[in-house]
Amino acid sequence: MRNVLLAILCITFPMFLFSQNQLIMSENFAIVIHGGAGTILKKNMTDEQEKAYQEKLQEALDSGYTILKDGGSAIDAIEKAIVVMEDSPLFNAGKGAVYTNAGTNELDASIMDGKTLNAGAVSGVRNVKNPIKLARVVIEKSEHVMLSGKGAEDFAKQYKIEMVDSAYFYNEHRLKQLNKIKDSEKIQLDHSDNDDEQGDITELKDSKFGTVGAVALDKHGNLAAATSTGGMTNKKFGRIGDSPIIGAGTYANNATCAVSCTGHGEFFIRNVVAYDVAALMEYKNLSLVDAANYAVNEKLVKLGGDGGLIAIDKDGNIAMPFNTKGMYRAYKKANGESKILIFKN
Amino acid sequence: MRNVLLAILCITFPMFLFSQNQLIMSENFAIVIHGGAGTILKKNMTDEQEKAYQEKLQEALDSGYTILKDGGSAIDAIEKAIVVMEDSPLFNAGKGAVYTNAGTNELDASIMDGKTLNAGAVSGVRNVKNPIKLARVVIEKSEHVMLSGKGAEDFAKQYKIEMVDSAYFYNEHRLKQLNKIKDSEKIQLDHSDNDDEQGDITELKDSKFGTVGAVALDKHGNLAAATSTGGMTNKKFGRIGDSPIIGAGTYANNATCAVSCTGHGEFFIRNVVAYDVAALMEYKNLSLVDAANYAVNEKLVKLGGDGGLIAIDKDGNIAMPFNTKGMYRAYKKANGESKILIFKN
Numbered sequence: 113m114r115n116v117l118l119a120i121l122c123i124t125f126p127m128f129l130f131s132q133n134q135l136i137m138s139e140n141f142a143i144v145i146h147g148g149a150g151t152i153l154k155k156n157m158t159d160e161q162e163k164a165y166q167e168k169l170q171e172a173l174d175s176g177y178t179i180l181k182d183g184g185s186a187i188d189a190i191e192k193a194i195v196v197m198e199d200s201p202l203f204n205a206g207k208g209a210v211y212t213n214a215g216t217n218e219l220d221a222s223i224m225d226g227k228t229l230n231a232g233a234v235s236g237v238r239n240v241k242n243p244i245k246l247a248r249v250v251i252e253k254s255e256h257v258m259l260s261g262k263g264a265e266d267f268a269k270q271y272k273i274e275m276v277d278s279a280y281f282y283n284e285h286r287l288k289q290l291n292k293i294k295d296s297e298k299i300q301l302d303h304s305d306n307d308d309e310q311g312d313i314t315e316l317k318d319s320k321f322g323t324v325g326a327v328a329l330d331k332h333g334n335l336a337a338a339t340s341t342g343g344m345t346n347k348k349f350g351r352i353g354d355s356p357i358i359g360a361g362t363y364a365n366n367a368t369c370a371v372s373c374t375g376h377g378e379f380f381i382r383n384v385v386a387y388d389v390a391a392l393m394e395y396k397n398l399s400l401v402d403a404a405n406y407a408v409n410e411k412l413v414k415l416g417g418d419g420g421l422i423a424i425d426k427d428g429n430i431a432m433p434f435n436t437k438g439m440y441r442a443y444k445k446a447n448g449e450s451k452i453l454i455f456k457n
Numbered sequence: 458m459r460n461v462l463l464a465i466l467c468i469t470f471p472m473f474l475f476s477q478n479q480l481i482m483s484e485n486f487a488i489v490i491h492g493g494a495g496t497i498l499k500k501n502m503t504d505e506q507e508k509a510y511q512e513k514l515q516e517a518l519d520s521g522y523t524i525l526k527d528g529g530s531a532i533d534a535i536e537k538a539i540v541v542m543e544d545s546p547l548f549n550a551g552k553g554a555v556y557t558n559a560g561t562n563e564l565d566a567s568i569m570d571g572k573t574l575n576a577g578a579v580s581g582v583r584n585v586k587n588p589i590k591l592a593r594v595v596i597e598k599s600e601h602v603m604l605s606g607k608g609a610e611d612f613a614k615q616y617k618i619e620m621v622d623s624a625y626f627y628n629e630h631r632l633k634q635l636n637k638i639k640d641s642e643k644i645q646l647d648h649s650d651n652d653d654e655q656g657d658i659t660e661l662k663d664s665k666f667g668t669v670g671a672v673a674l675d676k677h678g679n680l681a682a683a684t685s686t687g688g689m690t691n692k693k694f695g696r697i698g699d700s701p702i703i704g705a706g707t708y709a710n711n712a713t714c715a716v717s718c719t720g721h722g723e724f725f726i727r728n729v730v731a732y733d734v735a736a737l738m739e740y741k742n743l744s745l746v747d748a749a750n751y752a753v754n755e756k757l758v759k760l761g762g763d764g765g766l767i768a769i770d771k772d773g774n775i776a777m778p779f780n781t782k783g784m785y786r787a788y789k790k791a792n793g794e795s796k797i798l799i800f801k802n
Contacts, residue, residue, distance in 0.1 A: 224727075229727045229728070229760060230727070231726065231727055235605065235697070236605060236606065254694070255723070256692075256694070256696045256723055257722075257723045257726045257727065258696065258697040258698075258702075258726065259694045259695050259696055259697070260580065260581060260605060260606065260695035260696075260697050261581065261605065261606050261695045262695065263693060263694035263695025263696070264694055264695050266693075266694055267693075267694040347601075348608060348611075348612075349599070349601070349604045349608035349609055349611055349612040350604050350605035350606045350607060350608025350609050351601045351603065351604055351605075351608070352580070352603040352604070352605050353603075357603075357702055357703075357704070358702075358705070358726050358727060358729070359702070359704040359705060359726070359729035359732065360703070360704060363729070377602075378600070378601055378602045381576065381602045381603065381703050381704070382569075382574045382575070382576050382602065382703060383574070384703070384704035384708070384729060384732040387704065387729040387732060387733075387736075388732075388736070391732075391733070391736035391740055395736055395737060395740035395741040396740040396741070415574060
């Protein structure tokens, strides 16, 4: 009898351990966010400014993390985190969007669900308070992936997305940035990294890359990615960058990873950066960290493209590489491990 | 002395053969074009219609081929071939563009140079006669990759691109297509392949996928790809499909291949199809034919996406897979081998 009990124990105890492990696996959730990459240097930032960014990143991170912790979906978590950043004037997205050459604000956003590969994107919207919410509704209610301009706004009105007057985006600091750039085409075209450059120029370069993004893995094993931006200060001709382009600025696939990019969009489009990280993992068997590093610090650098990305894989591994001076970035894992970073190192 | 001459001959003759081989290598040019994929069935087409398509495809093919044969660049060759198709009412691009829900014509195009990875794209232009010419000027004259809407037209005017009145795109056949689709939302959403479907529906499905594209390898070993479209009949909300999106509808890289896609654009965006073919070659060491087949007949089919693509690699290999009933397609190689095909087999 004792032998039988012992035998039962020998069989059930490993099963118990295994089921516990399964439980731990399904608790392997995490969220990563960014607030843009660029020439972000400590010497050009006051303690108050640094604190303001840290607090807003913390708020965005926590808002998404809470959803994940409560068993919510990755796509809900990243949408919420991005809304927090869109509603802040600190980032070049939503409320803080930079000005176009014409003095308007034209916003882009995209979101992708790694479970279904469904995606939604909008470009050039002027009166949508939260472009990421509109991109989400494109997934839910449209047979299309990408809507643009006035058409996208008509779609937004049809689905009762909150619209705002263009005065909502009024921002003296951003207007100053535009006027400076308007006076000197040279500054707009200058993408060189120079530690000695003055604060004004740094500001411009910073604002140019102030896109926000979020990626997450939820308890159900689903990945999602999203990106939102006000584009480039002084942009002309209805320019569309990488942020609303699935594959370039945003990509998610449960089989590999979720990625959101920030940087000089043209280079991210030409290198199809977000999808490239997934392809390097799936086809070349690189780890998430190696794939993300290769895309940002090898391929983008070779082409001359400034920027960075955040990524998370199906196992909860995280990567946040960038080839600029700094990148507003933060993550929080299921085990409580969390970091908020701005500068290099 | 005779031995010395023999020795010289033994050394120089293989060198002569090698140099000839090098010459043959550099003569390994080719061009491939498509005029759209869809429910294209012989039973729904008169002999006259079939002949008209064959003749126009031949004209486009020859126009690009001549440039390649004369030592011109791949990008010049594909631009020329696409202009021929844009100027014909037979295809859903340029002159033959379908109508949007609002009764306008909104055209998209993109082009990529495999040597430099430079790319140009335009979306939603209404009065540009040849959107592919505009996309080419975006490469040459803009620091951006993608321009849209009215902004793209302002850019076009600045660079003296030929503008046309919207009457240029007037087409009774296309208007009839729009009015039929407007009356029945069901037809617009019906993407099932059914041999028994009537001509009217076939026409609609055909028109929907009537995008044109071209890829080429030139004597200098450079690849290029381009795509041009009128989008979807009855499209609303400023919808942007895959054609103007680098990575989705168009991609070229001398290291791998050049690709132009046609089909239900949303699925091509979600699968990042054009770049995926290149990634499968570079990272998974698949041949061009295997990579193209996997992207179209495995991955797209799994997601439910109808369409096809044309591709050429750095060695002049060609692939033209599609998962629809037919695809207007043609190629011509340096050795004179050439084919014009419309239906399956």
